[in-house]
Amino acid sequence: MSDYVIDVHDLRKSFGMLKVVDGLSLQVAKGEICGFLGANGSGKTTTIRMLCGLLVADSGRGTCMGFDIIRQAASIRRHVGYMTQKFSLYEDLTVFENLDLVASVYEMPNARKAVQDIMDRMGIADRRDQLAGQLSGGWKQRLALTACILHEPQLLLLDEPTAGVDAKARREFWDLIHDMAGEGLTVLVSTHYMDEAERCNRIVYLAQGRIVVQGGADEVSHHSGLITYEATGPDVDAAARSLRRTPGIEAAAVFGRALHVAGTDRAALEAAIYLPEYASLSWREVEPRLEDVFIHMLSVKGEEP
Amino acid sequence: MISLTRLYALLRKEWIQVKRDAITLRFIIALPMMQLFLFGYAINTNPQHLPTGLLSVEHSKYERTIIAALRNSGYYDIRTLASEAEAERALAQGELMFVIAFPPNFERSIDRGERPAVLIDADATDPSAIGNATAALATITGALDRDLPPVMRTTPTAPAFQFVIHARYNPEQLTVLNIVPGLICIVLVMSTLFMTTLSITKERERGTMENLLAMPVRPIEVMVAKIVPYVFIGYIQVVLILIASVVFFQLPLRGSLVTLLMALGLFIACNLALGITFSTVSANQMQAIQMAQFTLLPSIMLSGFMFPFRGMPAWAQWIGEIFPTTHAMRIVRSVLLKGNGTPDILPELWPIAAFMVAVVAIAAWCYRETLE
Numbered sequence: 088m089s090d091y092v093i094d095v096h097d098l099r100k101s102f103g104m105l106k107v108v109d110g111l112s113l114q115v116a117k118g119e120i121c122g123f124l125g126a127n128g129s130g131k132t133t134t135i136r137m138l139c140g141l142l143v144a145d146s147g148r149g150t151c152m153g154f155d156i157i158r159q160a161a162s163i164r165r166h167v168g169y170m171t172q173k174f175s176l177y178e179d180l181t182v183f184e185n186l187d188l189v190a191s192v193y194e195m196p197n198a199r200k201a202v203q204d205i206m207d208r209m210g211i212a213d214r215r216d217q218l219a220g221q222l223s224g225g226w227k228q229r230l231a232l233t234a235c236i237l238h239e240p241q242l243l244l245l246d247e248p249t250a251g252v253d254a255k256a257r258r259e260f261w262d263l264i265h266d267m268a269g270e271g272l273t274v275l276v277s278t279h280y281m282d283e284a285e286r287c288n289r290i291v292y293l294a295q296g297r298i299v300v301q302g303g304a305d306e307v308s309h310h311s312g313l314i315t316y317e318a319t320g321p322d323v324d325a326a327a328r329s330l331r332r333t334p335g336i337e338a339a340a341v342f343g344r345a346l347h348v349a350g351t352d353r354a355a356l357e358a359a360i361y362l363p364e365y366a367s368l369s370w371r372e373v374e375p376r377l378e379d380v381f382i383h384m385l386s387v388k389g390e391e392p
Numbered sequence: 393m394i395s396l397t398r399l400y401a402l403l404r405k406e407w408i409q410v411k412r413d414a415i416t417l418r419f420i421i422a423l424p425m426m427q428l429f430l431f432g433y434a435i436n437t438n439p440q441h442l443p444t445g446l447l448s449v450e451h452s453k454y455e456r457t458i459i460a461a462l463r464n465s466g467y468y469d470i471r472t473l474a475s476e477a478e479a480e481r482a483l484a485q486g487e488l489m490f491v492i493a494f495p496p497n498f499e500r501s502i503d504r505g506e507r508p509a510v511l512i513d514a515d516a517t518d519p520s521a522i523g524n525a526t527a528a529l530a531t532i533t534g535a536l537d538r539d540l541p542p543v544m545r546t547t548p549t550a551p552a553f554q555f556v557i558h559a560r561y562n563p564e565q566l567t568v569l570n571i572v573p574g575l576i577c578i579v580l581v582m583s584t585l586f587m588t589t590l591s592i593t594k595e596r597e598r599g600t601m602e603n604l605l606a607m608p609v610r611p612i613e614v615m616v617a618k619i620v621p622y623v624f625i626g627y628i629q630v631v632l633i634l635i636a637s638v639v640f641f642q643l644p645l646r647g648s649l650v651t652l653l654m655a656l657g658l659f660i661a662c663n664l665a666l667g668i669t670f671s672t673v674s675a676n677q678m679q680a681i682q683m684a685q686f687t688l689l690p691s692i693m694l695s696g697f698m699f700p701f702r703g704m705p706a707w708a709q710w711i712g713e714i715f716p717t718t719h720a721m722r723i724v725r726s727v728l729l730k731g732n733g734t735p736d737i738l739p740e741l742w743p744i745a746a747f748m749v750a751v752v753a754i755a756a757w758c759y760r761e762t763l764e
Contacts, residue, residue, distance in 0.1 A: 141605055142764060160762075169606040175601075175603035192607045
């Protein structure tokens with residue numbers, strides 16, 4: 088048995104002619120929070136579904152919590168908590184009824200008490216008798232998370248759990264994730280939010296069904312070789328528009344009142360921003376933002392074929 | 393103001409969507425054609441070649457003449473029976489529609505000019521099925537004319553023998569006694585089939601299927617869980633319908649209520665299982681509904697509800713035999729009108745059970761535990 092909770096090699100999956108996952112290998116250690124990033128359609132959801140047995144890989148091998156992902160899907164289901172991208176509990180059942188169903192399906196001893204305990208822990212006991220369909224987005228997400236940790240899984244697979252949820256709820260959600268990881272739970276979470284990616288121990292970036300880069304947030308930034316300058320001053324929007332078309336500049340975007348430009352060729356980048364027309368701006372070099380890094384990787388990947 | 397540009401754009405979009413849903417499109421085109429041919433050829437309100445049993449002791453030449461005349465009318469397919477007990481059983485189970493019994497000493501009675509009576513027991517549970525056959529009897533009473541000595545030949549008022557028709561099970565030949573038991577089954581199939589037809593596609597379309605699949609549940613558990621609540625609802629319907637039938641249509645309940653409830657319970661479960669199967673094999677709710685409708689019409693048309701079963705050509709009868717409604721209808725008629733018990737309805741019970749096992753097997757086979 089491997090030491091990794093997730094240990095898969097060379098997974099492939101196609102839908103018709105489309106290669107959605109194309110030779111993906113991934114190892115995740117116990118207690119790790121692994122962030123799954125990548126554009127829409129890069130294969131995040133498909134990979135997660137293959138890991139929990141909802142899809143069967145065309146080829147490849149590996150284990151999930153020591154169970155073979157092809158032959159022991161039923162055992163994996165018992166020990167994994169999977170939170171779907173779309174809310175998939177029953178909207179016409181109450182919070183309690185949904186959780187009671189889950190606890191019973193997993194044949195938990197003393198299901199009622201387990202449900203009451205988890206509702207207290209997750210702070211949703213007040214909503215016990217409310218229909219799931221009437222909950223707000225944040226509460227729905229909290230209910231879905233509750234439902235998938237109820238049977239005390241060893242591994243959580245969360246597929247864009249915080250999409251469409253407000254900042255406060257997201258913050259609380261991530262605090263919970265970290266608490267659980269501290270107790271030894273392994274988490275694989277896909278997201279589009281960079282602030283969430285920064286809260287992961289490790290980031291795995293996918294493009295076209297392959298892992299492009301992985302590591303800690305700062306490692307990923309360094310690895311990209313991206314140079315970023317920030318400018319403040321008048322009319323940064325106009326500068327951004329013209330810089331975007333300048334050779335040597337891969338990205339120019341305005342964040343709040345500051346303009347960020349990024350490129351891999353330092354000489355070309357510096358030559359571009361020190362042109363007289365941008366003299367009114369004051370420039371300084373900054374750490375590349377994770378978002379710049381990913382957009383950069385996406386455009387590099389796009390040129391490859 | 394209607395914009396033609398917008399309208400055209402929308403039309404184009406709808407047309408693309410229609411074309412993409414190839415299965416629905418095929419259904420839309422094929423279904424009406426199939427139904428037209430199916431029902432156009434199958435429906436015949438003048439059934440002929442009805443199975444008839446013969447009880448005769450002497451096999452005289454007069455009897456042979458009359459039997460030949462009955463055969464020539466085209467309405468009667470006659471086979472000889474061994475005993476009255478066999479005749480009773482065959483009538484009760486619906487194997488025979490008529491039993492013809494010649495009295496003893498038939499030939500001598502004719503020769504003596506006693507004008508003996510030939511008894512015809514007819515299964516009148518479906519009056520329209522036997523109507524034309526019995527009407528044809530009037531012309532057959534003259535059949536012996538050529539065999540008889542000239543002095544005894546039929547005068548218009550006094551034929552040499554007469555038929556006495558005994559309309560069994562429904563002596564007044566009330567159509568309502570035929571329609572209502574059939575209607576019980578039609579109402580049940582319509583309501584129960586649709587209860588489960590949408591159940592799995594609904595899970596799929598609401599996205600809850602993904603969560604259900606991710607949990608350790610067995611396909612058969614999911615299906616049984618979806619069927620059982622509706623068996624209860626179906627039973628409530630059965631009881632209400634039976635009460636209404638007895639109270640408003642004066643339907644007799646001659647057989648065992650327990651037998652009837654047991655048989656209808658099986659019938660309901662069978663329809664629910666069929667609904668689940670449609671739901672499992674179809675990609676969306678529209679397809680599931682179409683499959684259910686595709687079952688519903690033949691259940692109404694080919695089961696003997698609208699038209700006499702015996703009036704249909706053999707191939708249509710075979711198709712009719714597949715549908716549980718056909719058998720359920722025979723069971724309801726036989727228990728209510730003929731007073732049959734469980735042993736008598738067994739020949740109709742097992743086809744329903746077999747159908748149910750088959751559709752559950754198909755559903756279990758097609759039920760995917762993955763999202764593919």
